[in-house]
Amino acid sequence: MKYTLLLSTLLLSLTACQNTNPQILDKNTASHSNTSTTVKADNTTSNASGNYNKSIRYKDFSARVVSTPDGNGGYDLKIQPMGEKVIERHIDDPVIDAAVGDLNGDGFYEILVFTQSVGSGSYGNVIAYSSNKGQSWSEVSYPELPSKLTQGYMGHDKFEMVDNVLVRQFPLYLEGDTNANPKGKMRQIQYDLNDGEASRQFVVSEVNEF
Known part of the structure; x- marks a missing residue:
């Protein structure tokens, strides 16, 4: 049932398009200085220069995500959760x-930022923070693609949050395919958010091809 819902939603855009050091950010003392189908977003700006500015909302919570080039090939990311300290970090790829x-499903929120490398591969990544009962923010670990799922993979990732599930899609390449013309199927991966020993982490829960 869940797969059918996700597939029907994501088939509308078949053009397919890792964090291992978690941090905990207390909303009062943090030194780091503001889609689900129910998420509202507005005031979005994004351009070829790598600047990104978007307001995201879920129920009574909102946050603003801003990314700007640092002048050295990277980007400065700022996440401003409503009424809390700004989360600041450096990232390698544009948002x-x-x-x-x-x-x-704990009644608190996760903020997800999707990045994509510059170049023909367009390799995607997820930067995520999870609320600890509204008192602090922890960075969520996003895993490397499991080796058994790398066959036919050449980037062009697309990420979406559908009914509070993280979904990743990418085209599969057959032998001899050019980067611009994959002829294989589309692979779709769903992730659950679980509590790990050191931090919350995304774990592959379902894989489908169509």
Whole structure:
């Protein structure tokens, strides 16, 4: 049932398009200085220069995600959760989208930022922070693609949050395919958000091809 819902939603855009050091950010003392189908986003700006500015909302929560080039090939990312300290970090690739929702069903929120490398591969990544009962923010670990799922993979990732589930899609390449013309199927991966030993982490929960 869940797969059918996700597939029907994501088939509308078949053009397919890792974080291992978690941080905990207390909303009062943090030194780091503001889509689900129910997420509202507005005031979005994004351009070829790598600047990104988007307001994201989920229920009574909102945040603003801003990314600007640092002048050295990277980007400065700022996430401003409503009424809290700004989360600041450096990232390697430009931001292409952002979303907010409750991925583990605990009544609090996760902020997801999707990036994509510059170049023909367009390799995607997820930067995510999870609220600790509204008192602090922890960075969520996003895993490397499992080796069994790398066959036919050449980038062009697309990420979406659908009904509070993180979904990743990318085209599969057959032998001899050019980067611009994949002829294989589309692979779709769903992720659950679980509590790990050191931090919350995304774990592959379902894989489908169509």
